Amino acid sequence: MQNYIDDTGVQVADIVIGFREILHQGMNEAQAVREKFDYFCWDLYARVTEMYERQPEKQQLRTAVLKRLEEREGEDAMLAAYVARRIVDCHLDTMARIGVRYDLLPWESDILAHRFWERAFDRLKKSRAIEQVTSGDRKGCWVMALEGPRFADLKEGEKIIVRSNGTVTYVGKDIAYQLWKFGLLDADFGYGRFREGPDGHVVWTTTDDPLEQQRDHPSFGGAARVYNVIDVRQAYLQAIVVEGLKVLGYADQAARSIHFAYEMVALTPGSAERLGVTLSEEDRKRATIEMSGRRGLGVKADDLLDALERQALEEVTVRNPDLDPREIRDLARAISVGALRYLMVKYTRNRVLAFDFDEALSFDGETGPYLQYAAVRAGGIFQKMAAAGGPDEKTAAVWALEGSFDLPRTDAAEEHWALLTLIARFRETVRQSVDSLELSQVAKYAFNLAQRFNAFYHKYPVMQEPDARWKKARVILTYLFLAQMRRAFDLMGIPEPARM
């Protein structure tokens, strides 16, 4: 799991320009920023956009700053490096809250520093995959010819890879990067430890600084299959990258380059207004309003998590007033993470998500807490039974493994079998989910399973059941449900709270 850091792009350049032109500040002031640095930059970024609108001539600064960033020269480059590093730290902090961890952070600046592009360029030239234009508008550019209906709308039927001024485009860099991912580049980064999580997990970073490099790093790159998790708007560029592999003769790797495309999250007009945006009549009629970092319009993950946590805290406190405050906080965290995680996986990935605050902050119905609640109820049965000298979870596991049960032909039995059948469909669902790259299938399955268990739980007592045969069947079913639910939780990254 790698997270590409675009540290030489316009976003970083604009923040540098914001420090210089709006705040009239530099490195010392940046280092002195005490508030959340990502929030600080989020606001500054929007102010830079406003500045460009008021004074369009300021945009000319960008070219010069970008050049300095690529060359890694001067104070702007130092400031940019500091800004990027600190924002990445913020990002990792946020992701750690929901249990997301990365193995490696490859920096765009390191792709440049390690001259990945130069190597790829040689290969592309030698294999005649790209050729230089000798006349016309594009004289001097190196272009890749592209054919087929996918590329039918490309101007001239060719994509510029190297500009006439000799600089490489984003696609060019991406082809080189993709080659590295498959171990086809005959070059590698230097690696160092970026930071270590409390769980001991090390996040590695690429680096060209010999002092930062460490030899004991895991092997990166050389993948058998590559999933590029990038939003659907980049489908076109991804297709060109894959085409680049093909023309270099790597048909197998091209086939194993998977663009894991997902649609954007947009705001419902109501949510946009809640964020303080004034909408035009026209906008209000739209289904969704696009988020925009440039305009400072969006929902920050930390804010959403904070809101979820506050709400979960309230509800846990109401239900478990005698609990230790620290335990309450842990439960609230687990519930907020479950809520956000489920929200993120419940939708298919090819549809624009309409983000709505009320829906996102709900713990009822098809939500993470609903699933967690079902699991907690199942766990509660075992706790109660064990405390009363009955079978605990371990015993139930043994029964499930060794025991068999037979139930009379009744409607009640039908419902027991139906639960068992659904439990048994887990593997098949995971298979389909992997084949279609739709985690939402696992999510829907887990929700349906929780629903069925909740109905079962309501209707059929386990602990109190006097008939030993029914009781054993229910103990086994409850165990199997819980075990399967935990597997689903594991796949979705949803924590299982001890109680709710």
Added chain:
RNA sequence: GCGCCUGUAGCUCAGGGGACAGAGCAACGGCCUUCUAAGCCGUGGGUCAGGGGUUCGAAUCCCCUCAGGCGCGCCA
């Protein structure tokens, strides 16, 4: 203009050749002395955008139309 995606209940979404089309939310009505009511049960709500075709059978596959979103740069 060309390409990709989407159109299913008031809203948000599942279902992608096979049974009377499903869920959540919202609305309405029930259910806590019995393993936690973040729950359960019930009611109402649909021209599956429209038209044509293929098929024993179409929300699902094909064609056309309409509507919406996105993409198509010597930006990243």
